[in-house]
Amino acid sequence: MKMDNMLEAVLFACGDPVPVERLCALLGADESEIEDAATRLTDQYAFEERGMRVIRLEKSYQMVTAPEAYEVVRLALETRRPPRLTQAALEVLAIIAYYQPVTRTYIEQVRGVDSSYTVGVLTDRGLIEPCGRLDVPGRPMQFKTTDTFLRSFGLKSLEELPPIGEIKPDDEQLSIESAIEALTQQAGAPAEGEAPSEGETP
Secondary structure, three states, X not given: OOHHHHHHHHHHHHOOOEEHXXXXXXXXXXXXXXXXXXXXXXXXXXXXXXXXXXXXXXXXXXXXXXXXXXXXXXXHHOOOOOOOOOHHHHHHHHHHHHHOOEXXXXXXXXXXXXXXXXXXXXXXXXXXEEEEEOOOOOXXXXXXXXXXXXXXXXXXXXXXXXOOOOOOHHHHHHHHHHHHHHHHHHHOOOOOOOOOOOOOOO
């Protein structure tokens, strides 16, 4: 069986992102061969206007439905479009995206308000995840963004995050505001729908 067909079968069967390293082991190929096969599949699907796509997320590949098929897939699965992120969620997500890994304490120092509720919301939505503990007294949990974050914002890797300009030591708040603006433009305007905890800004 051709490499393209084997890669297609594996990605279809797995559904979730599959690390390049695992694909290499499964298909007996090196990374460049996997990348070439994924590119050929992507080009073929786009040319034939197929209902699926192969995308790269950092060091993984995943088969997903084509963006143009979203509405019919949503109806087929009888799911609702998830609400857009509130301003509070975008603030927390921007801090994590641009400065990861970060602790909740760091997030709250930057924002000036309790952010435990919003961190929980973003974790539940799969946009962020714990990534170990900081080696300081108390060993606070650190957070980073996920493949779901990349997919939701149309990014292949964190290197494609919108630039926020020069960051100066005394301009941290300004840089955070720029990061929020960049993510807002990437995701669209925030909408209401999340109940903030005490001290949280909607």
